[in-house]
Amino acid sequence: MNEIISEFGSLPGVIIGANASGRALYTSEAGKRFRVPYGWPCAGGPDILAVVAPNARLVALECKTGDAVPTKTQLLVHEALRGIGALVRVVRSIEEARAVFAEVCQ
Helix, strand or coil: CCHHHHHHHHCCCEEEEEEEEEEEEEEEECCCEEEECCCCCCCCCEEEEEEEECCEEEEEEECCCCCCCCCHHHHHHHHHHHHCCEEEEECCCCCHHHHHHHHHHH
């Protein structure tokens, strides 16, 4: 993931960053424990978000290793992002990420 952010963050017209998402466990002063979702657009959001000029195309990358597959929640988020025009891809290597950015930068 860091390799993808480093490589594509150095390109002109690309703003890119990691999108940490999940649920944090908090304990109130009264001792009550609760979970708070974080990340964009919610827990299950893609690992990397980028905006690519000149058309401000939103690119969302879900990084997976081995045989891992997106969770049901991640697939729902991917569908919602595609619904607003984002390019969403699951990538397993820097080479796959390069192919995505080549597609966007055509």
